[in-house]
Amino acid sequence: MMECHYQPYFDPEYESLIERIYPPRVCIDNDTREDCTLVKVDSKNKHGILLEMVQVLTDLDLVISKSYISSDGRWLMDVFHVTDQLGNKITDEPLINYIQQSLCAGSTNEEVGPPRHVPAENTTVEMTATDRPGLLSEISAVLAGLDCHIMAAKAWTHNKRAALIMYVVDQRTGGPISDRDLLSHMEEQLQNMVGKKRVRISGPTKGQTHTERRLHQMMFADRDYEMDGQDEEGRRKSGALTVEICNEKGYSVVSVKSRDRPKLLFDTVCALTDMDYVVFHAVISSHGSLAVQEYYLRHRNGCTLDTESERRRLTQCLVAAVERRVSYGLRLDVCTCNKLGLLSDIMRVFGENGLSVARAEIATRGERAVGAFYVTDTSGNDVEPATVESLRKEIGAATVLEVNNSHPWTPLKSKGGGENAAVEEQPRFSLGSLLWSQLERLSRNFGSIRS
Structure with a gap:
């Protein structure tokens, strides 16, 4: 039996009022760190917003070396450490303005279509x-x-x-x-x-x-995450990717360790979002060629990963999400x-x-x-x-x-x-x-x- 955590009722009008009084705020900080630009986002929380923000940054070919996610409640505060592909800070003003506009738009319900070099009429x-x-x-x-x-x-x-x-x-x-x-x-x-x-x-x-x-x-x-026992054992022995899951203080703690590569964070957050998991806290970091991602999450219905079958399925789906782009x-x-x-x-x-x-x-x-x-x-x-x-x-x-x-x-x-x-x-x-x-x-x- 899964352990569920119920939340109190909030009036939808109250939610709208908070968003109008406190609109999303995006700060591009080039002063705090010498080695990277800090992108700080304060915004009303909603399902999928983390993916939308990561999507904006990765679509610009920016490298996210670290990230701190905190959204336990109705508001989020996220920090991303980013550079360009050459390891430089983000100093181009038009690019900075674009990031700010896009992240603010990502705090609404906007979705994007085809890549921007493709005609909208296709x-x-x-x-x-x-x-x-x-x-x-x-x-x-x-x-x-x-x-x-x-x-x-x-x-x-x-x-x-x-x-x-x-x-x-x-x-x-x-x-x-x-x-x-x-x-x-x-x-x-x-x-x-x-x-x-x-x-x-x-x-x-x-x-x-x-x-x-x-x-x-x-x-x-298409259920590409389903693999036979021999393939799964071979992957485990390769040491390329490990997923660990445990329950702690009302969350499921999911740790993903893999070889780092571009858009890795986007891919794992995609899997979690589309499987209806909500990330309340997360710490993302890369150490040379090794990437470590730790998520404190629950299912959207408030339940944690309490059964072995659920943990196994989430593990398989995260592994597949990482490997698809490899x-x-x-x-x-x-x-x-x-x-x-x-x-x-x-x-x-x-x-x-x-x-x-x-x-x-x-x-x-x-x-x-x-x-x-x-x-x-x-x-x-x-x-x-x-x-x-x-x-x-x-x-x-x-x-x-x-x-x-x-x-x-x-x-x-x-x-x-x-x-x-x-x-x-x-x-x-x-x-x-x-x-x-x-x-x-x-x-x-x-x-x-x-x-």
Whole structure:
């Protein structure tokens, strides 16, 4: 029997009054610490607000090295230690203003739609599928054959499952696909490719869920967190991730230790939020390559994690949330001219060279397109340098293809050789990653907050 903690009734009008009297306050502090900028947020508490704040910061490619969360009651006080990707403080005034506006907007009920470099008027294609070599190539070829231009796309794979979100427009009109027969034909062809898995095609909708959060939700719905005993035992022995759960003073205390990487905090908070857990207190820190996250939480209904089955399920879901973005492959950054069927062409060249894509992300703006692809051979092994050179020749001189050596899940090493000891690693940058960052910033332009 779960232990429940009931809360007193509060008049909704009283809640509204408090929010009007004390609006959200965001302070950007560059004086207290020499090594980072402190982003301090005081706001009325609501379910999901922590995720919204973390989402704003990670979407700006800011590094959150530490965070202190306190929201035990009807008000929250959160502090984030952030830097840019080079480890510098945040001093750009337009960026500071954008953070303040966005975090204040995040304290309301606003949601975001597609990435900002994607036209608001588009057709969204969502798919889950059983992962297999050539899947992304086949999907992009179908869309290109129907004159559907992919403006942006993200694809994740985990535990033999795949989830894809594509934002497409009609090549002939440059807008969303309005032809019902074409939409029906597209859905039929895509559904035939994934069998019993899910295909969803939708037009422009106000308040669409954040793309990466939606990918988490799709893979969660496909139960990618379920693994057989052998796979779970192998993961446990790898030392890459541990989750500990205990009950203390009316909370469930969840401790997550893993190798650090970009957007790790976003991914774990996504899992907790979408499973309807409320974080009352949290301490987040990174020590070299090791990240430690400790959450004091209860379920939204006020109950703690009292049964072994609940604890096991939460552990599985947190592990899956962390691993979905991890890609054990070679990262290839591509920058080229935007054109119809571009993704299909790139995937075809990858396939002809015996490569399988574990994770992909592409974006377009005007005449340029940028993509990041994590690839292995079809057996999951490392890609040979000769294969990369062959790709460069086949993909053409007009396309920049660069190997990015900064792996998102590097093994933990130390002077003492301990498996889980932390090591300081300096971030490495490449032409492709800098182009991607520039595209994101130009797309965002720190303008008004779009709902």
